[in-house]
Amino acid sequence: MYTQHNHTHNPFGKQGQCNAFERSGFGKKFKEHFMGGNDPFKEMFDKKINNYKPVNITENENNFTVQLYAAGLHKESFKIAIKNQVLTISYTHEEKDPDSKLIYQEFYESSFERRFQLTDKVFDDQVLALYENGILTVTLPKNPEKNKPEQKVDIK
CATH class of the missing domain: 2.60.40.790 (Immunoglobulin-like)
Structure with a gap:
């Protein structure tokens, strides 16, 4: 028997959107305080994907x-x-401009x-x-x- 599962919840967020943790005030504060505003896992995976042409x-x-x-x-x-x-x-x-701060990528x-x-x-x-x-x-x-x-x- 074939069963199709439609999962509409994506815990990692949709492409181009922040997930619920990031949208919450706590998530923003957590990232700013502990990660300097960066998400090291997202950067690591995005760079790996974009490194392959x-x-x-x-x-x-x-x-x-x-x-x-x-x-x-x-x-x-x-x-x-x-x-x-x-x-x-x-x-x-x-690198283009070291004085420019990237706010979203x-x-x-x-x-x-x-x-x-x-x-x-x-x-x-x-x-x-x-x-x-x-x-x-x-x-x-x-x-x-x-x-x-x-x-x-x-x-x-």
Whole structure:
């Protein structure tokens, strides 16, 4: 028998909203006094989630393409390198204004690094990159000499 449970109560609060503990006067005072106004668990989990940037990898006859979702990031802070047939895409976040006090935060900009193992089928000296509309696109041209069509072997 199938039973569906609809839980409408979320003790951690909804996205973008504070939970009941935070809304209460006691919760605010507790955080201000014992945690300096910060929620270390929320920061830890949010930073971990925002440190992982999702990618799409596609292939056509001539290229492999890696698209990394990176909305709101600065193109100058990306570094793309290939060494020992490993494509590394990294981003270095620099703090903006140390004199500015953050009073509410729902997203984090943080440094990250993604690595992708390549094959000898890629011309690693002809890689192109474009950052447009929050997507970093890395195009890796294929080496036609290494990309011969699959040959079927007859079984006798």
